[in-house]
Amino acid sequence: MSAAPHLPDNTIEAPGTRAPLILGDNDFASVTEKVCGIVERRQLPRAWYVVFAVSCSLTALLVAVVGYLFLAGIGVWGLNIPVGWGFDITTFVFWVGIGHAGTLISAILFLFRQKWRTGINRFAEAMTIFAVMCAGMFPAIHTGRPWFDYWLFPYPNQMYVWPNFRSPLLWDVFAVSTYFTVSLMFWYTGMIPDLATLRDRATTRVRKIAYGLLSLGWRGSGRHWHRYERVYLMLAALATPLVLSVHSVVSFDFAVAQLPGWHSTIFPPYFVAGAIFSGFAMVITLIVPVRSLFGLQEMITARHLDNMAKITLATGLMVAYSYGVEFFMAWYSGNPFERFALANRALGPYAWAFWIMMACNVAAPQAFWFKRVRTTPWMLVGVSILVNIGMWFERFVIIVSSLSRGYLPSSWGYYKPTWVELCTLAGSFGLFMTLFLLFLRFGPMMAMAEVKSVMPAAGLDRGPHHGHGQYWGEIPHQHDRQEGDARP
């Protein structure tokens, strides 16, 4: 099931020409037709219903176990001293990390003018939003008395106290909520023109009203587009440092503490690289089945998958390097506690988790050196799922192995999750998938306006140009620059 056989291979690098990003016989209308068709069809592929049923069941399970947690208290989890953070924070960091690939694709690749992002950015941004929602849930429910969570925010109160801004845990509150808000605005801004397309095609009253309200009356005015593009660029420029800061702040939860194995200056870049690594793996895991389920191979081409696999490999190597540096620094520092913490990580009671992490995060992505793996969908998904597992275990290893054996051997312990925690983890996947499948059903899952702007017909009858609306594909008469064409 590799790139459908009738499609040309656009993964080949030919110097001097640009590989096409939209294959097949497509024009503007057919792009609209294909993307909107997914939302407008009455019946979806059966697989959608099956996965949706499973996801909804898991979401119901999540509601049940979180309800039980609220009623019975935090003791239903396996947490205790010394291990006060377990599945909750592991899964929180995991989901925040997943979100990072969406912002990388939508903001950083936009700033770098990577036009191939247009096929996948909407999809990845939706993933970001839903992943951050799942992530935000965990710190909220792990506080013990979640009905007092609003105490985290600095609001004037009858107790006359303010939150402690010197704690990285409070930085987290600001970082994650800012990240969610900005991602949501960025996602929605990008989606307005496509919602307008859905509005214009709507046939039922409910759709007309819903998409009509959501698209805010967008009409594609040139004056609007002008401001829209400026704002989109600025949001991308704001989201880029933001995404790097969010996982840095998350890593401060650990790095600012004095626990051996946590107190390390490499944590911020190491966490950011890991986040992008896991996020891209998640995008691949989701996009490969979706593109074949909905027949989007012409717009999410083999080249897109190839590029994503390359980024996964690159960030995977950064993660592997960070693992190496952690061990080197532990040895080189001469600090006996650091040395012990790292040796304990690889050889202690949680060695099994450590070696799962090494196998999945360091060994598995090396398969992406081979083009055959990068262009064969089932192999891509296989490696990506391993990476996702590995990245979850990475956080587990960092958190639990360090906590379980701190400075004082008399208070060492071994943490085991209870069934409630396992169900909560599974339930968070259910929530994520439920939201994601609903988005596929009701939202424009590809940025149609952006895809159109990189099609040859968006600029074929004009001279060469290098700006935002620059198109990809064969450019006839590349060097016949028209006299008097003042456009850069």
Added chain:
Amino acid sequence: MSEPHAETTGATAKRWGYLAEFDSVGALLAAVEKVRDAGFVKFDAFAPFPIHGLDESMGIRTSRLPLVVLGGGITGACAGLALQWWMNAFDYRYIISGKPFFGLPVAIPITFELTILLAAIGAFVGLMIANRLPELYHPVFQSARFRARATTDGFFISVQADDPRFDPAGTRSFLVDAGARRVEELEEE
């Protein structure tokens, strides 16, 4: 086309303007430059995707939204620093982990986040206000062609009747000469 304003509006009080449809990006850009050069001000171009160079062809002044974003960012940075200093070092001082009441390095993460947050809100809200959205009704939506194609593959130019250079017959033929495939008349409200 150069007829005085009063003459045209008297007879066509209900007319909002003309909506001309074009076949391609190139035709739209060529036509919009002619409309601009003819001295029209109350005109607009419509496209399903952002077209590079359309703003120059329309003669739009560069948006001042970046200043709003800058303002939002500066406000966020100042507010972030002031908030943390006032709350932890002035209004309610307490010692925790032997840390100083206020330290710049420790204050940076939240200051940074608030800078980004307010700048982004400035960008988004500024965009909505500058574009006057939401605006659920607009005269161009009267056109069935517009509704069917403007967000898919149609390219349009509208010229409003209250433009000083507007003249019912002249502007119509001017648009046709500029390459319009068809010109529709739209009514006020």
